[in-house]
Amino acid sequence: MSEKKSKSKNTRSKSARAKSVSPEQILSFYREMLLIRRFEEKSGQLYGQGLIAGFCHLYIGQEAVVVGMQSAIGEGDQVITGYRDHGHMLALGMEARGVMAELTGREGGYSKGKGGSMHMFSTEKNFYGGHGIVGAQVALGTGLAFANAYRKNDRVCLAYFGDGASNQGQVYESFNMAKLWNLPVVYVIENNQYAMGTSIARSSSETQLHRRGASFGIPGFEVDGMDVLAVHAAGTKAVKHARAGKGPIILEMKTYRYRGHSMSDPAKYRSREEVDAVRKQSDPIQMLKAKILDEEITGEVELKAIDKEIRAQVNDAADFAVDSPEPDPSELLSDVLV
Amino acid sequence: MAIEILMPALSPTMEEGVLSKWLVDEGDAIVSGDILAEIETDKATMEIESVDEGVIGKILVPAGSQNVKVNQVIAILLEDGETMDDVNEASIGKTNSEKAEVKPVTDPVADTQTADVISTSGPNTAQMTTPIAVELAADTKMIPTTVRDALRDAMAEEMRSDDDVFLMGEEVAEYQGAYKVSREMLDEFGARRVVDTPITEHGFAGLAVGAAFAGLKPVVEFMTFNFAMQAMDHIINSAAKTRYMSGGQMSCPIVFRGPNGAASRVGAQHSQDYAPWYGHVPGLIVIAPYDAADAKGLLKAAIRDPNPVVFLEHELMYGEVFDVPDVDDWVVPIGKALVRREGVDATITAHSRMVGFSLQAAEILAAEGISVEVIDLRTIRPLDEETILTSVRKTNRLVTVEESWGRMGIGAEIAALVTAGAFDYLDAPPKRVHQVEAPLAYAANLEALAMPSPERIAEAVRGACYV
Incomplete structure (x- = not known):
């Protein structure tokens, strides 16, 4: 992938983009993004009812990033991220029930209720968390990639982090080692414009985060993170780059979160108009829906049916999460050591 | 079926709030993400967004209402083709309040721990897979x-x-x-x-x-x-x-x-x-x-x-x-302290280099007729509590030695362990030897003054033995 090609991505025609993606894949992108959207709306609702506690960071608005990236990796590739992790787990195919039951702190959750929103894992799906310390997942993900290189398998690690984490020192310590040893890692920066309440302009001397690897010799590209097909295309190239032994690569996803940083965010640092404009003009789900109808991939009725099915799935997950018992008191002191 | 819109909690501790303003009216069609109302707590004002799609059937809590309880039904959202006539108003609020009810929390600490157990190692010591030491032939x-x-x-x-x-x-x-x-x-x-x-x-x-x-x-x-x-x-x-x-x-x-x-x-x-x-x-x-x-x-x-x-x-x-x-596979088990020197008058606990200092102190004290038992902790966590307690029950006196500062240190932990587990056996208060409470100095004399020494350890033992 060259800088030149990446820069020209916005000029590529829609039909050219669609060629590499089948109608079935487009519909599955739609379904996965919708699942995340509805799941997160339901999480917000359960939080409002007091059934979910603590910190709860919703992924609404950023769905195209994980769904597009997920479609770019293969069996055995690893994924690691920070605390805004619900979407990543659903995109990986982890059960909505298990994720929601972890949010409610119940026995049926992925961590048996002991981790919570920010701390879930699935060794089966190669999901390495869910990390609550901003930037930690970048060093850890570089270590997962180190293990791939050590074992000489051809697996790639996707390490997701936000614009906020981009200012943590360990990110650059990791960049340095990843390039020094040419580790197979794709750094996916989810630039949703706000680190909690601080806009990127107020926090960063270099706001074009894809350039942040330049002094290490790591190539970086800006991607429209609201366009799942653009993410899919960029992700596919980046994963190929890393898998080919060319070392790390950075993708900066320009995206946006509609909700607050966490549930108790009064969102006074940005205007309602700003949020509405993104929702109306570049919502990842609405944009894909328009494309699906425009290109007659399927019809309104079929999309309604998908919507209904997803709502049922999310309601089922919520019921499961509310009905699942609290962890047994014996769990208090288990799993401290092996 | 009609959807009940509930008063949300803005934080885990919020129990009620003010519904300050409605941004929709009865009869308005809404989609997911539309702002329905503004609510206030003492900390913040926030907007309630709709999760579902439909038509506002009825607003149950008027704007300006104070003390609206979390999870109270504040409005009814009608789905496709429904009218308020389809809604049984008597049943409003029933389903959600049941669901939202969280079971009483049992007290896990009371269930799993008894008050007199002090355990730094926790319950996992037994599960820990530690290799067994090789039995040494003579x-x-x-x-x-x-x-x-x-x-x-x-x-x-x-x-x-x-x-x-x-x-x-x-x-x-x-x-x-x-x-x-x-x-x-x-x-x-x-x-x-x-x-x-x-x-x-x-x-x-x-x-x-x-x-x-x-x-x-x-x-x-x-x-x-x-x-x-x-x-x-x-x-x-x-x-x-x-x-x-x-x-x-x-x-x-x-x-x-x-x-x-x-x-x-x-x-x-x-x-x-x-x-x-x-x-x-x-x-x-x-x-x-x-x-x-x-x-x-x-x-x-x-x-x-x-x-x-x-x-x-x-x-x-x-x-x-x-x-x-000189054996094929020399492995020492984790979590097991070692009695480096047996004695009857006082117990010294130490780790790392301080074990050597403690053994030197024991030599000095032996010449004075004081018999000291020296325990090499080897593992700090999990701590081998039994070896320490057994020794103190025999010697009735404890001196802890460490290079770190004393406050909140290893010696403090062991003193607490012994006080709880061998209180009736103690003939003197436990004594602690550690670095003085200052960053370590560069000057040779100050550095020496700051750190434990065999003589300082011996002096602590004499103190514990009242000699």
């Missing part, structure tokens, strides 16, 4: 070995038998180790398994933890544990806590090792004993060996252990020579 050959070489031999043996084990750190490969602990390892194992890192403690500690999550068994050398302060977040938040946070799914088989404690005349930033810092953390195993046999046997056990291990060495011990048994 004619076992002993080989005089430096602590430095014993550590190297331990790593090399484990790396020969398990390809997942590798060493990484600053200057471990081409430089042969800042303290020559990894001497000749690069020649034998190559750059894939003996990895020189940049000076980047936070980064390579995190990278190694990630590699351990993936199933490798990294041995991470810190040039000194003083530099591990930069990496502490990964040692504690990533390595120690992840197994618990994952409900037992994840493992982190890693060893963090390197010199710890005061060296000689290197100033405050290079002279500190971190045993109590790491000993505080559930999810870690903390080892601090004294002699070469333990350095080798415990490091081999640490590398094989499936848990994160902090292995605290001592720069001033690297060159000391001790006998190491």
